[in-house]
Every structure is written in C-alpha cells, then in structure tokens.
Amino acid sequence: MTMLKRNIGKLGKIGKIVLGFATVLGASAALATVAQARDLTVVSWGGAYQDAQKKVYFEPFKKAAGIAMNDESWDGGVGVLRAKVQGGAATWDVVQVESDELAVGCEEGLFEKLDYSKIGGEAAYIPPSVNQCGVGAILYDFVLGYDKDKLKDAPNGWADFFDTRKIPGKRALRQGPKTTLEIALMADGVAPKDVYKVLATDEGVERAFKKLDTIKADIVWWKAGAQPPQLLASGEVAMTSVYNGRIDTANKNEKKNFGIVWDGALFTLDSWVILKGSPNKEAAYKFLDFVGKAENQSKLSENIAYGTSNKDAAGRLQPAVLKDLPTAPDNIKNAVEINVAFWLENIDRLTERFNKWAAK
C-alpha cells in the first residue's frame, strides 16, 4: 500500500485527478451493469446440440411463455462461472454444466438451490439427474467410435482399441487422465463396475499407465469434442473415444458411416443450473419447467442422440430413435458412470502424473 501511495504521489496533481476520475468511472460502470434489467439468458454448449435446443426448447418456450430470452454458448470450466458470479455482474441466468462443474459450483455456492416444486417435482426425473443445485438435462456417453467404411469388422470393445496387431492404425483419446485411465483399465480386463475401485489404488493407476504404454506411440490426443469425427473422417485414426452425439451428427448431417461400440461406454450427465443472484429467477424456473417436460424432451432426442432426464421421455420415442440413445436398455447395461467424486479428489494429481507420463 505504501508503495502504491508513493507512486500516486509521483503522479502529480493532474495524475491524481485522472486517477480519481477513473475510479468513479469504473465504479459507475459496474453499478450500471448491475442495475440494468436484462432478458433471461440461457447458456449451452453450442454446435449441433444448441441448434437442436433452439428448435425444440428455446423458440417454443418464447412462444408458449411469452418471455423474451436469448441464448449464448460456452466451453465449460467452473473457473468461468466462478469469475462470473464473484465478479458481481453475471450476465447469465441459466447455464448447462457438466457433472464436475455442478459439484464444485454447488460446493462453492455459485448456483441457486433449486425448488423442485416449481419444475414438476423430483419424482418426475430419473434419480441420477436430481441434484439440489441443478436438474439433469441430458445423459450422454464417451464411446468407442470407428469408421464402418474402413473397418469391416466392428471392434469388440476397448480391448481391441489397444490391439494394434488385430486392427492396425492410430487411435485417438481425450488428452488428460479423465476417461483415459478408465478406458485403459477396461481394456486391461477390469469390469466396468469395478473401474473406480481399481483406479482408487496406486496399483490401479500404475496398471492403467502400463496399459497405455503399450500403444503410446500410436495415440493422437484430442482436446475438443469436434476433433474425433474429423480424425476419423480424414483417416488419421482407426478408432477414437468420442461423444456419442458427435458420431450421430456426423452420420446424419455429413452422410458418414461411423459406428459405435456401446460396450464399456462411460456415461455422464449435464445439468441446468441457475446462477446465484440471477435477477431473472422466476423466468428461469419457468424455462426449467418447460425443458423438463417429457413431451419437450422427447423432441430433443429425436433431433440429437442424447438421453434425457424426465422418466417418461423415453417412452414417447420410436424404437428406431431409442436404439441409438445412451439411455436405451441395451446400450446402458455395460456402461459406467464417470465418477465425479473420484475426479474432484484426484484430477490435479493425476493430471500431473499423466503429463509426466506423456513427456517420457
């Protein structure tokens, strides 16, 4: 502080006036943004997914409720939400978040506690999607994706993913330890339901990295969800881990012939949250109520291959649509839910460990 004072002293009288003026200007600008009323702002993941949401959620909601709203997109990261809320001028109201963002943001008090009586009651939703800070939006998978035009026989699962003799060519995985270590263990013969039990031990982590060592030179690491379909399409890799919705979109919109192996899929949920201190809370609840209804959710699944959170949504779907969803009974029977608690505890440590391994 004294240092600062000394430097301000050096500014001279004019400098002080400028500084004072700047402070007032900054403060008034901040006040203006807070006091300004704005429309309900809903934030989602962009791309084909948000296009589908626009069609079946946003536009019909505007018409039905007569509420003005606009939508934006983001790339995730609880740090972004923390900066928004702690900055005191959050411009977002309802945000779709991943499960770890939901858990951390809930702990840090970044989200409003939800009153389920305003959105159809807890009983309307499948159990994993009910959380005090958020309500499930979609259920989706990390699956093994491949190009049917290039691989005549479907791979058998993650074990084949690591077998470069049986299926030559490179593989792509998501950069970082999350999903990568689980996949390595399943390839090494760990049953999906035991993955996190094994990964919680030091031996389990060793075992996963040892398995990754076997194809280290053949792995391409992807960072964004849009990359795996491109890597498959360009023939850069023979197989990849990929969000199931991306495969479906590539097949529908770009006339690709990609296949999915559902066995050993890793599933997770995204949820809707209301940011703490939102000035549009009532409108936000109306929106959540609207997108929580089975008749609206089933329309989403018809447009993009994601499962949804309302218990009655799947029952309204044609069998042809249902078979490509992560929530279809056949597809979910050997899938494992990504363990949020495990990753919250270990993400930093295992990220360091992963990068140590990658640099070797």
Place this chain on the structure above:
Amino acid sequence: MTAALIGTDVKTSVPLKRRLKRAERARQIKALALVAPLLLFLLFTFAGPIAGMLWRAVDDREVREVLPQAVSALADWNGKDLPDEKAYAALAGDILAARASGTIAIAAKRLNYALNGFRTILTNTARSLKAAPEPGTAKETLAKINPAWRERATWMTIKNASGPMTGFYLLAALDLTRNADGAIVAAAPDQAIYRAVFARTFLISLSVTVFCLILGFPVAYLLATLPPARSNLLMIFVLLPFWTSLLVRTCAWIVLLQSKGVVNDSLHWLGIIDQPLRLIYNRFGVCVAMTHVLLPFMILPLYSTMKAISPAYMRAAASLGAPPLTAFLRIYLPQTLPGIGAGSLLVFILALGYYITPALVGGAADQMISYFIALYTTETANWGLASALGAVLLLATVLLALVYGKLVQGQQVTGGMKN
C-alpha cells in the same frame, strides 16, 4: 485582433517565470489528456488484472475462513506430537459450523492440493459428525470417524495452509514442496512436471525464433532491396497470412501435414515414402505451424531496419577490396542487429504465451505452459497454481526483456525496448 493585442498587454504585467510555468502546465495537461484514455484502459485491463494474478499466487485465506478456531488452536502447536484435545474440539466446532453454512468444500479443496485424499477426510467427517462431541471426547470421536485424525501429517497440512499468505503455489510451480517439518524439498517425482514444462516452453519458443530468423532474414533483405513495385507485391504475400485468422492457419497445417494430408500424399505419389511420415501431433508440427504464424513479426522489424541502411556502405566496402562475405559480415550484418534483436524478442515473447496452436497440432508432450495455466484456470479452478505459473512465466519474460534492454543499450532500436 484588438482582443489579442489587449491580451498581450495584460500578459506583460505577469512575471515571465510564472507565465512560463503556466504554459508548461497547459502543455502537461494537454499531453496527459491525450494519453489519458490509453492510460485508463491499461490500468483497468492490464495492470489491475496482473496485480490481481500476482496476489492470487500467494493468497491463502480459504482454510482460515472456514476453520478459524482450529487454525488459531494450531498456531502454538509445536508439530511434534498430536495436537491436544482443545484443537480437536475446535476443529469439531469449525466443521459443524462450516457444514451448516455449506463452506466445508472450500477448505477441503484447498487442503486436498497439499495432501491428496483430504477432500474425502473432511467431507466424510462433516457428514458423520452429527453434533458437538462431549467435552473431553473430541479426540476419540474424530479419530473414530476417520483414522486420519490420528496422523500428525493431517494436522500439519491444516497448519501449513493456515495462511493468510503462502508460498505453497509458487513452490509447486517450481516442483518444490514443504515436507512435514516445514523444510523445502523436491516434489514427488509424479508431481514434478512444471520445470520440464517451462524448459519445453522456452525451448520451443527459442527454436521458433531461430527458424523465423533463418527464414525471415533473406525475405526482409529482398523486400528492402527490390524496386518498390515488386517489393510491394512481396509485402502483400508477407502480410496476407498476418491478416488471416490464427485458427484458420493452424487448421490449414493440419490438412497439409496429417498422415493422409497433402504433403504425405504427394511424397507417396512421388514414390519417396511408402509409409506416411508423422508430421503433426508432435514437436515438428508445433514448430512448423508456430514459425509460419510468427514469421511476419520477424520480417517487419528486420525490413524497417534494412530499409534504412544505405547501399553506399556495401559499395564502399567492395571498392576498398572487401570480399562479399566479409563486407556482409562486417558492414551489413552489424547494422541489422537492432532489427534482429527487436524481431527475435517479439517472436520469442509472443511464442512463450502460445496456446491454441500447440493445443491443436501438438501431442501430449508438446503442451506449453499456457495449456496448464488455462487448465487450472477454467477446468479444475485451481487459481492459486494457475496464478503461480503465470507469475513465474511473467518473471522469466521480464528478466529476458531486461537482459535484451541491457544488450542493446546505446543502439538505435526500432523495437522501442531501450533502457
């Protein structure tokens, strides 16, 4: 006109000195008014955030705020044996209060950075502890819930995280840590990655700078010596990539270099290779793409320096019998040094902070420090570590700029990095 005359009459009654001062002040105000918008802009968008970042690298108040009684009870604990009953009771009280206010996870998160598994210890204890333990039984109650409360290391972790300021993050950014006795030691081998990442960042930046210099020098020379009509056309070729989006250029390299890309297919068709070369998702791809992106930053300062060098010098050297190489090395090259310096510094410092390009065309072993700063900022929200990594990078960059300033002192520099 008359008014102006009257004005001069009035002015003569004021002493010259004061009038000079007044004029001086008016000039100052004008000058300040001109730079005020930029000054304000820099203050709010640059100096402020950087100061905030440096502060976050040492700020450590989470545990104090969530577990205040335990922190003060541990203040005079010697760390040799387990703390006394009083500390246990204080912690139990803190945990109950924190659970009620929903802040337990904030402390759990911070403590988990220092001791892996602490998140579970604390959240489990909070879940199991229904009411304040009877007086005198706090120790056994906590130990029964989780045996970790019988470990000295558990308590040492709380004591070390008591704040209000800490060197923990800065040490971690340099692969160091404090052991249970508070001495600074090397971090566990699995955790020690940041020195290697910094070294990698500097190495990639340095190689890109060297490549840019090797490729840029002849181009700048050509631009400076060709007749204007042709050099303008060439200049457009230099500037065109400069005006193209970074993302577009990076993705173009993916199309060119991937295993079924343009380069590999051409080589295969020519019969030079039968297996595709790995040109991307590795260090080679990163260097190629970054060199391409940063080349204009090298060429432009070099060109402006070379443009100012009179061709008469080289002619004079030749007329005095210097062979071309000697003339170049002793007459031309020294005059381009300021341009080389400015261009190299510009490219090097820009390269240090590169994020998108290495993320898209690099492998897992080519991620630069910016990748980790972004990861800890947005994904895992470990802002302390992100800030510490940023602070170390900032310090290294400032040192480099200072060294450069020393090196070129007294020279005419286009980069404006004098003194």
